[in-house]
Amino acid sequence: MSHLSLRFLETPPLARGLRLNVSTPLSEVRHLSVNETALVLVFDAFRDGRGFSLASALRAGGFKGQLIAAGAVLPDQARHLARSGFDAVELPAGADLETWTRLLATFDVPMQAAERGTKPAWNRRGNVARPGLDEIAATLNARYAEADPATLIRAVLTPAWGLKVATLSSFGAEASVVLDFVARVDPALPVLFLDTGQHFLQTLSYRKRLSAHLGLTDVRIILPDAADRADKDPKDDLWLSDPDACCDLRKVAPLGRASAPFDVLITGRKRHHKGDRASLPLAEVIAGTLRLNPLAAWSTADVEGHVARRNLPAHPLIDQGYTSIGCWPCTRPSVDASDIRSGRWAESNKRECGIHLPRSSRVTAA
Known part of the structure; x- marks a missing residue:
């Protein structure tokens, strides 16, 4: 299993980059990101997977700048954020940094095939059971x-x-x-x-x-x-x-x-x-x-x-x-x-x- 890196930003979001909602169409995001060195993708709901897809598509398209996740994200999603191409996540007020750090190192089942040769969870359901x-x-x-x-x-x-x-x-x-x-x-x-x-x-x-x-x-x-x-x-x-x-x-x-x-x-x-x-x-x-x-x-x-x-x-x-x-x-x-x-x-x-x-x-x- 490869080492995953993700920075946790606890300070207020001051001029970190262009902030875009994850509902923004990919074509528009690509156009807006041409001259940007950092993008902040804001999740409206923790169940919304569009931010992960956007990040993966931007990386596949050659975006080299910083990708920062913000909004409704969960500690359990830390590894998936890193796999999808995010460099950092803005932690909400009161977030437990220790929990985020631990789960980044713990959860190793990706939701998308972002790592070469790794099957995503949806393609492993016959072998992976939900905990009791x-x-x-x-x-x-x-x-x-x-x-x-x-x-x-x-x-x-x-x-x-x-x-x-x-x-x-x-x-x-x-x-x-x-x-x-x-x-x-x-x-x-x-x-x-x-x-x-x-x-x-x-x-x-x-x-x-x-x-x-x-x-x-x-x-x-x-x-x-x-x-x-x-x-x-x-x-x-x-x-x-x-x-x-x-x-x-x-x-x-x-x-x-x-x-x-x-x-x-x-x-x-x-x-x-x-x-x-x-x-x-x-x-x-x-x-x-x-x-x-x-x-x-x-x-x-x-x-x-x-x-x-x-x-x-x-x-x-x-x-x-x-x-x-x-x-x-x-x-x-x-x-x-x-x-x-x-x-x-x-x-x-x-x-x-x-x-x-x-x-x-x-x-x-x-």
Whole structure:
């Protein structure tokens, strides 16, 4: 395997060369580059392969100047950038230089036949298997422990893994933060909302307002099975006698059906929520689905700071003392300032609805 070189530029892009979007036609790029000693090709989306094709074509056509990649590029694409003819990449703010450097030296499967005698990944699929979800989770935990949430989300979307990804959101008190990062990476990513039929009206209106504010284009409303609901909870009062069964009916079972097409669910869970979440990893596999928790290490102060900086809309119940918001029958204003989830199932020892737990781990209400 040949040694690949790629410079990582962390300073602001001051007069590095002519900046062109990767959507610019090759003929126009060639014309504009005649007297240029450096070109900066700006990627709009990490899934867009046109920048790699442009770089390869420019090199094949004899361009000898510097080629610099900028915009939406991923650390996992470092080797492919180098193989395609790029000399350098502008790292986005907050990028982990160590991760970029390590992956440049690690990933050796090209997407295009840019090295003589090397088959690209698309021509090796019979021999190259995608890593299992447990292996991917371990990789994410090891490589992205210090990465910002957007970088982690982009990582799980790397084309090399081919994962089908969705976001799971309650549109609750802290939901705006993870959804903000998702929207900035790809506003078309599916967002699954479990409409239990017992949400606060404020939550339903907030879902619409926040989705519009962030530009989310694929919010999917997931409902309980109508026949199951009529059979098991005809009076809508199952929560009184068996809250676990109610959660199974209205959340766990519907999510099981809705999440079946996806390999990954992005969540907004955090360690400061305590309980089973206190040791939450960035990535874990639950019931055959990888759960990505990009905000796992965030504190309440981190959340509040991000909301303020980004001017994100707040859930209307926050002003009434609700710090964690689920269904109205089982949610109260916080009763313990040190425990953000203390208003959930406050009269019992139940801590989770069950969607993030193996069935055998659920706690039965007292």
